[in-house]
Amino acid sequence: MLVPDLKKITKPIWSHKLGYGVNQQGWFKLNNPGQATAPEDPKLLQKLGVKKGEKVLFIAGYYADWASFLVKKGVKVDYNDVSEQMIDYVKKNIKIKFNKYIHSNYELIPKKEKEYDWTITFEACGGSQGLPIAYLRSLLNNKGGILILFYQRGGHMGSKWKRYPSIVKKLAKIYNTTFSIKEMKIVGRKKGGPRSSLLHRVYIIRTNNQARELVKKDLSELTSNKFSKDSLIRLSKVAKLIKKEFLKEVAA
Numbered sequence: 001m002l003v004p005d006l007k008k009i010t011k012p013i014w015s016h017k018l019g020y021g022v023n024q025q026g027w028f029k030l031n032n033p034g035q036a037t038a039p040e041d042p043k044l045l046q047k048l049g050v051k052k053g054e055k056v057l058f059i060a061g062y063y064a065d066w067a068s069f070l071v072k073k074g075v076k077v078d079y080n081d082v083s084e085q086m087i088d089y090v091k092k093n094i095k096i097k098f099n100k101y102i103h104s105n106y107e108l109i110p111k112k113e114k115e116y117d118w119t120i121t122f123e124a125c126g127g128s129q130g131l132p133i134a135y136l137r138s139l140l141n142n143k144g145g146i147l148i149l150f151y152q153r154g155g156h157m158g159s160k161w162k163r164y165p166s167i168v169k170k171l172a173k174i175y176n177t178t179f180s181i182k183e184m185k186i187v188g189r190k191k192g193g194p195r196s197s198l199l200h201r202v203y204i205i206r207t208n209n210q211a212r213e214l215v216k217k218d219l220s221e222l223t224s225n226k227f228s229k230d231s232l233i234r235l236s237k238v239a240k241l242i243k244k245e246f247l248k249e250v251a252a
């Protein structure tokens with residue numbers, strides 16, 4: 001049976017160039033270093049279903065526009081990125097301070113259950129590589145995981161539009177949890193432009209006690225490489241979200 005191979009998944013295939021952006025045409029110099037959109041919506045927490053005081057692990061945090069706005073709104077945020085350069089940049093240039101700056105592959109965090117309420121990302125890459133594992137891990141949280149995409153007609157990188165809904169739908173089915181997909185306007189700025197109401201899509205997966213236990217078991221078996229029959233069945237379903245080159249064959 002094919003299951004995710006964490007070693008292959010976490011092997012770096014590209015490293016982010018600071019001050020540059022990337023799209024289907026390749027790298028381009030950013031005039032305005034920052035995320036595709038920067039939120040300024042007074043009702044953002046309400047819209048995302050996140051509460052003031054909750055603990056958020058913000059993965060693939062990039063230039064931190066989203067992560068830092070959550071801090072402004074009273075959320076306790078740990079910032080993560082796999083790029084050391086990006087973390088240094090954020091430490092030096094972003095006035096808002098995060099609880100922690102976690103230099104890690106997002107596939108490996110959180111390590112423990114109930115350490116966070118939510119895992120959140122804005123437009124993270126890796127939808128068919130490690131992102132399904134990061135959102136599998138988000139089921140260890142108190143509440144679950146949230147993925148956010150800015151709605152850009154025709155201009156979207158990769159296959160996030162297809163990958164994000166299948167991540168929340170399939171994981172919810174395998175672990176018997178609930179999900180929601182909502183389209184909503186969020187007030188903010190697009191690349192330093194004027195403040196306006198920008199269309200975003202928000203994908204939410206919610207965990208529960210049983211899902212948390214199953215995910216804990218499956219992740220531990222994935223690490224030890226010793227599989228029980230039920231974990232193997234679930235992990236082979238998770239593997240369907242991931243490209244074949246990041247999977248390994250194990251005996252059924």
Ligand SMILES: C[S@@+](CC[C@H](N)C(=O)[O-])C[C@H]1O[C@@H](n2cnc3c(N)ncnc32)[C@H](O)[C@@H]1O
Pocket residue numbers: 016034035036037059060061062063080081082083086104105106107122123124125126130
């Ligand atoms: C958020 S994504 C794409 C940016 C998006 N277009 C935006 O406007 O926000 C880019 C960031 O993800 C980070 N990243 C990529 N793979 C990662 C991984 N496996 N774990 C943690 N961070 C990762 C990169 O270092 C980079 O800072």
